[in-house]
Amino acid sequence: MKLVSAVIKPFKLDDVRAALSEVGVQGVTVSEVKGFGRQKGHTELYRGAEYVVDFLPKVKLEIAVSDDQLDSVIDAVTRAAATGKIGDGKIFVTPLEQVIRIRTGETGEEAI
Numbered sequence: 001m002k003l004v005s006a007v008i009k010p011f012k013l014d015d016v017r018a019a020l021s022e023v024g025v026q027g028v029t030v031s032e033v034k035g036f037g038r039q040k041g042h043t044e045l046y047r048g049a050e051y052v053v054d055f056l057p058k059v060k061l062e063i064a065v066s067d068d069q070l071d072s073v074i075d076a077v078t079r080a081a082a083t084g085k086i087g088d089g090k091i092f093v094t095p096l097e098q099v100i101r102i103r104t105g106e107t108g109e110e111a112i
């Protein structure tokens with residue numbers, strides 16, 4: 001299993017959620033975050049205004065996936081989040097040791 005963490009532009013959240021549903025993702029955690037990439041936030045546009053602050057608002061999605069789902073989830077996020085402009089975001093993939101569904105006690109891929 002893998003944990004996919006994707007940092008995207010906030011206005012792309014609905015598109016990304018729809019794309020994830022299409023590839024069978026059943027659960028996502030979403031957080032409002034701030035960050036910067038290699039332009040350090042300065043030259044990026046957000047809602048039409050040029051931001052002169054260090055950290056830009058972003059949305060982070062966390063998605064636990066089976067190894068079989070990984071490529072399709074990365075593809076879905078990449079396609080749905082892209083505008084082609086700087087600041088489109090980044091996807092981080094890390095190994096995921098365990099998942100437990102609290103209600104039933106199911107574990108591993110059964111619990112995803």
Ligand SMILES: Nc1ncnc2c1ncn2[C@@H]1O[C@H](COP(=O)(O)OP(=O)(O)OP(=O)(O)O)[C@@H](O)[C@H]1O
Pocket residue numbers: 007034035036037038039056058085086087088089090
């Ligand atoms: N190396 C990193 N580690 C952790 N978070 C990062 C890293 N790079 C980017 N991020 C997060 O992703 C967000 C979007 O990054 P961004 O898309 O601007 O990356 P970039 O490398 O500058 O690429 P681009 O040139 O396309 O803008 C940042 O605001 C930050 O929250």
Ligand SMILES: [Mg+2]
Pocket residue numbers: 036037038039040086087088
């Ligand atoms: Mg950037």
